[in-house]
Amino acid sequence: MLEDLKEKVLEANLMLPKYHMVTFTWGNVSGIDRSQSLVVIKPSGVEYTKMKASDMVVVDLNGKVIEGDLNPSSDTATHLVLYRNFPDILGIVHTHSPWAVSFAQAGICIPAAGTTHGDYFYGDIPVTPKMTKDEIVTDYEKQTGDVIVRTFKDNSINPNDIPGVLVNDHGPFTWGTDPKNAVHNAVVLEEVAKITYHSLQLNPHNIRMDQVLLDKHFKRKHGKNAYYGQNNK
Amino acid sequence: MLEDLKEKVLEANLMLPKYHMVTFTWGNVSGIDRSQSLVVIKPSGVEYTKMKASDMVVVDLNGKVIEGDLNPSSDTATHLVLYRNFPDILGIVHTHSPWAVSFAQAGICIPAAGTTHGDYFYGDIPVTPKMTKDEIVTDYEKQTGDVIVRTFKDNSINPNDIPGVLVNDHGPFTWGTDPKNAVHNAVVLEEVAKITYHSLQLNPHNIRMDQVLLDKHFKRKHGKNAYYGQNNK
Amino acid sequence: MLEDLKEKVLEANLMLPKYHMVTFTWGNVSGIDRSQSLVVIKPSGVEYTKMKASDMVVVDLNGKVIEGDLNPSSDTATHLVLYRNFPDILGIVHTHSPWAVSFAQAGICIPAAGTTHGDYFYGDIPVTPKMTKDEIVTDYEKQTGDVIVRTFKDNSINPNDIPGVLVNDHGPFTWGTDPKNAVHNAVVLEEVAKITYHSLQLNPHNIRMDQVLLDKHFKRKHGKNAYYGQNNK
Amino acid sequence: MLEDLKEKVLEANLMLPKYHMVTFTWGNVSGIDRSQSLVVIKPSGVEYTKMKASDMVVVDLNGKVIEGDLNPSSDTATHLVLYRNFPDILGIVHTHSPWAVSFAQAGICIPAAGTTHGDYFYGDIPVTPKMTKDEIVTDYEKQTGDVIVRTFKDNSINPNDIPGVLVNDHGPFTWGTDPKNAVHNAVVLEEVAKITYHSLQLNPHNIRMDQVLLDKHFKRKHGKNAYYGQNNK
Numbered sequence: 001m002l003e004d005l006k007e008k009v010l011e012a013n014l015m016l017p018k019y020h021m022v023t024f025t026w027g028n029v030s031g032i033d034r035s036q037s038l039v040v041i042k043p044s045g046v047e048y049t050k051m052k053a054s055d056m057v058v059v060d061l062n063g064k065v066i067e068g069d070l071n072p073s074s075d076t077a078t079h080l081v082l083y084r085n086f087p088d089i090l091g092i093v094h095t096h097s098p099w100a101v102s103f104a105q106a107g108i109c110i111p112a113a114g115t116t117h118g119d120y121f122y123g124d125i126p127v128t129p130k131m132t133k134d135e136i137v138t139d140y141e142k143q144t145g146d147v148i149v150r151t152f153k154d155n156s157i158n159p160n161d162i163p164g165v166l167v168n169d170h171g172p173f174t175w176g177t178d179p180k181n182a183v184h185n186a187v188v189l190e191e192v193a194k195i196t197y198h199s200l201q202l203n204p205h206n207i208r209m210d211q212v213l214l215d216k217h218f219k220r221k222h223g224k225n226a227y228y229g230q231n232n233k
Numbered sequence: 234m235l236e237d238l239k240e241k242v243l244e245a246n247l248m249l250p251k252y253h254m255v256t257f258t259w260g261n262v263s264g265i266d267r268s269q270s271l272v273v274i275k276p277s278g279v280e281y282t283k284m285k286a287s288d289m290v291v292v293d294l295n296g297k298v299i300e301g302d303l304n305p306s307s308d309t310a311t312h313l314v315l316y317r318n319f320p321d322i323l324g325i326v327h328t329h330s331p332w333a334v335s336f337a338q339a340g341i342c343i344p345a346a347g348t349t350h351g352d353y354f355y356g357d358i359p360v361t362p363k364m365t366k367d368e369i370v371t372d373y374e375k376q377t378g379d380v381i382v383r384t385f386k387d388n389s390i391n392p393n394d395i396p397g398v399l400v401n402d403h404g405p406f407t408w409g410t411d412p413k414n415a416v417h418n419a420v421v422l423e424e425v426a427k428i429t430y431h432s433l434q435l436n437p438h439n440i441r442m443d444q445v446l447l448d449k450h451f452k453r454k455h456g457k458n459a460y461y462g463q464n465n466k
Numbered sequence: 467m468l469e470d471l472k473e474k475v476l477e478a479n480l481m482l483p484k485y486h487m488v489t490f491t492w493g494n495v496s497g498i499d500r501s502q503s504l505v506v507i508k509p510s511g512v513e514y515t516k517m518k519a520s521d522m523v524v525v526d527l528n529g530k531v532i533e534g535d536l537n538p539s540s541d542t543a544t545h546l547v548l549y550r551n552f553p554d555i556l557g558i559v560h561t562h563s564p565w566a567v568s569f570a571q572a573g574i575c576i577p578a579a580g581t582t583h584g585d586y587f588y589g590d591i592p593v594t595p596k597m598t599k600d601e602i603v604t605d606y607e608k609q610t611g612d613v614i615v616r617t618f619k620d621n622s623i624n625p626n627d628i629p630g631v632l633v634n635d636h637g638p639f640t641w642g643t644d645p646k647n648a649v650h651n652a653v654v655l656e657e658v659a660k661i662t663y664h665s666l667q668l669n670p671h672n673i674r675m676d677q678v679l680l681d682k683h684f685k686r687k688h689g690k691n692a693y694y695g696q697n698n699k
Numbered sequence: 700m701l702e703d704l705k706e707k708v709l710e711a712n713l714m715l716p717k718y719h720m721v722t723f724t725w726g727n728v729s730g731i732d733r734s735q736s737l738v739v740i741k742p743s744g745v746e747y748t749k750m751k752a753s754d755m756v757v758v759d760l761n762g763k764v765i766e767g768d769l770n771p772s773s774d775t776a777t778h779l780v781l782y783r784n785f786p787d788i789l790g791i792v793h794t795h796s797p798w799a800v801s802f803a804q805a806g807i808c809i810p811a812a813g814t815t816h817g818d819y820f821y822g823d824i825p826v827t828p829k830m831t832k833d834e835i836v837t838d839y840e841k842q843t844g845d846v847i848v849r850t851f852k853d854n855s856i857n858p859n860d861i862p863g864v865l866v867n868d869h870g871p872f873t874w875g876t877d878p879k880n881a882v883h884n885a886v887v888l889e890e891v892a893k894i895t896y897h898s899l900q901l902n903p904h905n906i907r908m909d910q911v912l913l914d915k916h917f918k919r920k921h922g923k924n925a926y927y928g929q930n931n932k
Contacts, residue, residue: 024653026582046696096581098660099664101580101665102664105579105580105665106664106665106668107669113402114402115402115404116259116334130676131679133676169675169679184257187257188257191331195331195334197667197668198331198332198430199338199339202339212370216369216370220307220373228277229304230276230277230279230304346804347868348795348868349725349795349870420722421722424722424797428800428804431801432800432801432802435802435805435807435899436807440805445836449835453839462773489890490887509929512929540919540928564890564897567813568894568897568898569898571812572898573902574901597912599911602911602915635812635813635814635908635912636814637813637815663900663901
């Protein structure tokens with residue numbers, strides 16, 4: 001079942017080592033079939049070089065394994081919360097990419113400091129509050145999703161405009177219009193974290209770009225007036 | 234038409250991934266035929282691995298597409314301003330190379346701190362002032378070129394002596410005596426940004442080299458008394 | 467003798483250049499056969515590209531060469547102290563990997579700042595005190611092992627929970643359940659050092675993660691209630 | 700003439716791109732035949748991928764080209780001063796490797812902060828004073844050599860014990876017992892610069908290792924009591 005989606009999820013997972021986003025097995029990608037409400041996700045702790053499409057695990061939105069011989073990613077419950085609450089997203093990625101994790105461990109957001117950021121993320125990439133003891137002890141992975149969703153709601157952030165987040169003391173989750181696009185956003189987030197880290201060392205004051213420049217760049221690439229690329233031909 | 238120049242512009246574009254200057258499609262190179270006043274430029278948002286010489290787009294100096302099935306780079310209007318105002322340059326590159334962007338986001342120039350810099354850039358690599366709301370909202374890409382030209386004029390900088398600039402909160406543009414030489418200068422600018430970033434962390438005081446050392450190194454490689462390489466044989 | 471272990475020790479040594487952990491010959495891996503109390507270790511100063519399983523040297527726990535034509539690693543005496551004092555470990559690695567050495571030279575531990583760290587190391591990765599003149603002059607390599615063991619005892623650290631250390635002004639040693647696992651831990655230590663270095667530059671205050679989050683992540687992967695990977699199938 | 704030495708100098712030059720020590724043509728290696736007082740050096744500004752042994756240039760110790768169709772490296776006069784004043788060295792390297800240049804531009808030495816450094820350099824790697832206007836204007840490349848020699852004499856440094864230097868606002872020169880060994884020392888200097896840069900950011904106080912540890916490590920690898928590697932078999 002869902003052979004096409006399994007192939008896409010496999011390919012998206014294999015982009016992680018290709019773009020130097022993972023050490024060992026530290027990352028996972030999933031995709032969703034919204035019509036059937038089924039999610040395809042990487043198995044837990046399997047090496048990228050050995051993974052096949054048939055290893056991908058199918059789960060429903062409650063986390064029940066529908067098909068697959070292997071355990072799904074230990075982060076599956078987090079993915080499911082995001083799919084349930086962010087209705088437009090069709091792919092999710094979690095990594096421990098080092099520049100993003102540096103910000104997550106420092107507990108600070110990635111400020112929207114330049115056009116590289118603004119081409120993909122329409123504002124700061126938020127960091128979640130630290131999770132409480134109760135959230136960690138019980139249903140940790142589900143609660144990780146809940147704290148992400150709450151961060152977006154409390155700050156009135158549209159997850160379609162800012163397709164990524166840093167979980168405090170942990171690392172980034174990104175999402176997108178399909179599994180490959182979610183990986184694309186993960187790579188951009190990592191690159192932006194690297195660049196903005198160095199900008200902050202050079203000049204910690206007033207690092208954010210003007211709103212009008214952010215509007216220009218984000219809308220040049222997104223929405224009905226976009227004119228970047230070949231889509232408006 | 235312009236098959237030779239298309240081939241050269243393609244080759245120069247392919248140097249960008251080879252020298253690790255681009256993530257995804259974030260960069261573009263153009264070249265100009267001064268005798269016909271026609272510019273050849275990379276199409277917008279096309280992957281480097283799939284690009285062919287025949288994909289290159291020919292535009293005139295007003296931005297009218299003369300030949301090509303694809304949209305030209307969204308930065309085309311910036312290139313055209315530079316070609317119109319800097320009469321000696323024959324190739325232009327724009328990238329989001331990370332060290333250069335770190336300085337651009339910080340809003341500071343790259344100071345001429347050592348001979349690696351002085352061998353190619355005869356003084357600080359300037360950063361433009363932030364663009365105003367009006368400049369961003371109307372004809373943004375053209376105005377980006379205008380702010381570059383104004384930065385050179387207002388500071389009496391000869392673009393042949395300092396073949397590059399940082400657009401504030403955005404990234405670098407470089408140029409040169411042909412498309413490949415413009416990429417060469419882009420790679421040097423990125424390397425110099427990396428080195429000088431670390432020098433500034435080690436010792437932020439008096440980072441600039443003496444003018445006499447800058448004169449020596451720039452003129453060892455440029456102008457009628459140059460003696461570097463095999464050109465004076 | 468010990469052909470299987472020699473092959474494993476060779477393979478683990480070859481992981482060091484593969485994971486960019488060594489420059490030239492700066493690193494060594496050993497493994498132990500506990501039933502025979504014999505250690506197999508890399509020869510001293512031999513290039514990785516030329517090493518064969520038959521070059522591996524067999525020594526007893528007192529350092530006597532039992533088999534092999536080459537000198538064993540100059541760090542052999544350190545390995546032996548660790549095998550004698552940490553009874554559960556079956557493989558040891560020493561490298562000069564640059565991020566770990568940066569912390570060692572600075573004389574500071576790597577704080578447990580996030581889940582990447584907590585998945586493998588159950589607390590700060592300690593740095594030893596500086597060695598005294600007497601320790602350096604006499605039996606230096608053995609004394610290096612002694613100062614590691616004393617660091618763990620004095621701070622009541624279980625070497626099975628924190629499988630690595632920074633020797634002050636020198637570099638990291640890691641260990642594990644076999645030679646390959648010891649290299650795995652060396653790679654994680656280096657990655658964690660890189661990430662946490664940058665977090666400390668972004669935010670030097672309160673960098674440590676909460677104990678409850680550390681408990682959660684370490685125990686998700688280790689011990690009888692672990693549920694990461696495919697082991698609990 | 701000197702075919703063997705030309706081959707060795709070519710091979711040593713090709714190690715520079717292999718070890719990521721050069722961008723474009725920014726580096727040169729030479730070797731000397733002491734019996735004939737002839738030096739073989741890389742030609743100026745030639746790409747590494749196209750260089751052949753027959754392109755190497757033979758010069759005498761006064762800089763007169765004895766054999767070769769190409770201009771010798773523009774840094775030849777610096778090499779010759781070093782060969783004339785440091786009688787034991789048989790190979791010299793100059794690069795613009797980025798971490799070493801970061802220190803050179805900052806005008807600070809690389810302190811002997813740990814054993815990685817102490818295994819190869821018996822003390823701080825010095826930085827020269829800034830060159831005066833007179834030194835830069837007249838015989839610049841020869842004067843560069845003179846300022847290096849003076850730095851070693853004025854500070855009573857033995858060039859056999861510390862086989863490298865940072866020329867202020869410029870970059871590193873290293874030397875060794877043959878051209879390949881000189882490149883080896885260049886790679887170590889770059890690695891040590893990278894590591895110690897980060898140590899200085901983590902802890903700028905008392906970064907130097909104790910003298911007794913420096914003695915131990917340097918003498919473990921050098922001199923009549925060395926016991927590292929296979930040389931004492």
